Amino acid sequence: MFNRRKKPQSYHSDDELIRLYRATSDLTFAAELYQRYTHLVYGICLKYLKDEEDSKDAVMQLFEKILQGLQNQPVQKFESWLYVTAKNYCLMVLRARKTRAGKVIRQDLSELEIAAEEISPEAALHQENQLNQLAEGLNHIPEEQRRCVELFYLHKKCYQEISELTGYDLNKVKSYIQNGKRNLKIYLQKHHE
Helix, strand or coil, X not given: CCCCCCCCCCCCCHHHHHHHHHHHCCHHHHHHHHHHCHHHHHHHHHHHHCCHHHXXXXXXXXXXXXXXXXXXXXXXXXXXXXXXXXXXXXXXXXXXXXXXHHHHHHHHHHHHHHHHCCCCHHHHHHHHHHHHHXXXXXXXXXXXXXXXXXXXXXXXXCHHHHHHHHCCCHHHHHHHHHHHHHHHHHHHHHHHC
């Protein structure tokens, strides 16, 4: 479905399909137009999201955004407009992931604050600094490694669960966790010692 193919044979140009879709709201015209560039959208999503399943989902979700955009926005050159729309969507997804990761870390910090009541203020401050450095370091390792490390250590998932959640091969999961730990350690030593 997402492989590069020749453009389907059609008698309509991109501009004509946009005009027909706007005039009739017939999804057939928009679908034909979108199908011509599905491989482009998938490639963009894969470049930014770095996960095949997430990229496939994004391609499907982007179709809905494209339908709305074609009705409401001026589109001069569809392929360029589609590229920018897909890129912006992927960046929005990545920002949402960072926000979710930040919430998990903030939750861990609040748990640390509760535990800190039982330890000295100096020890609590040291632990909080370490957690902040760890959160910063997670944002500087490759996405696959970050995802697996977070699932393993923060969400207490086993290798098999991580494999099922991410779609990564079991050996890849182990490798991503091992390499993620190593890269985190290198980052922390380089930036916080």
